[in-house]
Amino acid sequence: DSGVTQTPKHLITATGQRVTLRCSPRSGDLSVYWYQQSLDQGLQFLIQYYNGEERAKGNILERFSAQQFPDLHSELNLSSLELGDSALYFCASSVEARGDTNSPLHFGNGTRLTVT
Amino acid sequence: GENVEQHPSTLSVQEGDSAVIKCTYSDSASNYFPWYKQELGKGPQLIIDIRSNVGEKKDQRIAVTLNKTAKHFSLHITETQPEDSAVYFCAASSTNAGGTSYGKLTFGQGTILTVHP
Numbered sequence: 001d002s003g004v005t006q007t008p009k010h011l012i013t014a015t016g017q018r019v020t021l022r023c024s025p026r027s028g029d030l031s032v033y034w035y036q037q038s039l040d041q042g043l044q045f046l047i048q049y050y051n052g053e054e055r056a057k058g059n060i061l062e063r064f065s066a067q068q069f070p071d072l073h074s075e076l077n078l079s080s081l082e083l084g085d086s087a088l089y090f091c092a093s094s095v096e097a098r099g100d101t102n103s104p105l106h107f108g109n110g111t112r113l114t115v116t
Numbered sequence: 117g118e119n120v121e122q123h124p125s126t127l128s129v130q131e132g133d134s135a136v137i138k139c140t141y142s143d144s145a146s147n148y149f150p151w152y153k154q155e156l157g158k159g160p161q162l163i164i165d166i167r168s169n170v171g172e173k174k175d176q177r178i179a180v181t182l183n184k185t186a187k188h189f190s191l192h193i194t195e196t197q198p199e200d201s202a203v204y205f206c207a208a209s210s211t212n213a214g215g216t217s218y219g220k221l222t223f224g225q226g227t228i229l230t231v232h233p
Contacts, residue, residue: 043223056220090159102148107159
């Protein structure tokens with residue numbers, strides 16, 4: 001068990017809808033990362049937050065947004081969903097100790113999103 | 117940005133044999149290279165990592181080597197067991213325009229390892 005908790009585990013919704021994925025990082029970890037995993041694109045970095053602030057952005061669509069709250073949990077919001085958004089969405093967290101921006105990432109077990 | 121190529125895409129070995137997975141990266145400024153194991157229905161699990169100031173690292177049956185000049189790194193698993201069967205991913209840390217790493221990882225496409233009893 002990595003200590004990273006993601007809910008829900010499965011989500012089935014229709015095109016055009018909006019969903020929210022939730023992540024609780026490991027205790028003490030300040031950084032949260034969101035990744036998308038699909039068969040054709042592999043594991044793709046979406047966005048990173050550090051202690052409530054956005055730190056880095058990857059290939060995240062404008063229809064997607066995220067935030068990290070004062071208690072350090074994070075939410076990924078996906079709107080105007082399309083069939084192609086069906087994928088596994090992973091959250092990861094790291095402690096990111098002072099001066100070390102390459103702390104190991106610990107992944108949750110993901111949310112499987114199916115858009116019909 | 118960073119690009120990571122991983123080979124082979126599938127690897128089948130007999131129990132007790134060794135398995136080797138290789139990755140190349142494009143960004144010479146990358147300095148952190150973790151390996152993850154992903155089992156069905158679970159998230160990637162860190163199994164070993166190496167930093168650019170080290171050429172080799174070992175943890176029991178698992179070892180990783182890094183060649184910065186050639187920009188490639190490899191995972192070696194010895195005495196494979198059926199429970200080693202999983203998808204393995206290599207990754208490299210990406211840097212921003214200023215050359216600072218923020219822990220953002222670029223992953224290879226994965227290797228499906230099957231260990232036959």
